[in-house]
Amino acid sequence: MNASVGFILFLVTTLLLLTGAVITGRAARRKLHLPIVSLTIVSLCVTIYYAEQLGKLYDLESAGWIYPFHLLIAKVSATSYLVVIGSGLATLRDTARRKTHSTIAYSVITLTVLTAITGTWMILAATPL
Numbered sequence: 001m002n003a004s005v006g007f008i009l010f011l012v013t014t015l016l017l018l019t020g021a022v023i024t025g026r027a028a029r030r031k032l033h034l035p036i037v038s039l040t041i042v043s044l045c046v047t048i049y050y051a052e053q054l055g056k057l058y059d060l061e062s063a064g065w066i067y068p069f070h071l072l073i074a075k076v077s078a079t080s081y082l083v084v085i086g087s088g089l090a091t092l093r094d095t096a097r098r099k100t101h102s103t104i105a106y107s108v109i110t111l112t113v114l115t116a117i118t119g120t121w122m123i124l125a126a127t128p129l
């Protein structure tokens with residue numbers, strides 16, 4: 001599969017799985033929520049792999065300030081998945097943590113969408129090699 005197709009396919013899959021994670025979390029369907037969350041994280045890793053392959057086809061420095069800005073958001077976004085896993089595990093042990101987990105989960109989704117927007121912007125602004 002070429003880098004552009006792989007990237008778009010897995011980005012869309014990740015966003016759909018995140019939607020599934022929100023729906024099953026809100027409905028307290030734990031037996032569905034946990035496998036969907038696991039698939040989301042696998043799909044995110046495959047998306048990052050294809051994003052790196054896609055990046056090799058462009059002179060990303062030529063995109064200007066959006067390049068370091070996107071890298072910063074991408075790193076914060078990837079790290080935030082560790083935080084949502086931690087808050088999810090805490091919610092499994094004590095349901096009173098549910099509200100905190102919810103706030104963190106929506107922040108992670110916002111960061112993921114911002115990463116996708118700034119990444120697309122960066123590729124559009126970069127010179128193909």
Ligand code: HEM
Pocket residue numbers: 018021022023024025026027028029030033034037040084085086087088089091092095098099101102105106108109
């Ligand atoms: C991409 C990651 C995740 C997203 C987007 C997500 C999203 C959500 C949302 C929106 C809720 C509903 C909160 C509310 O409306 O008050 C929820 C509930 C919950 N989530 Fe997650 N979550 C994620 C990861 C995890 C992980 C890694 C775990 C555990 C290891 C977990 C365990 C739970 C539990 C136990 C609940 C409460 C279900 C209940 O009330 O029975 N979540 N999640």
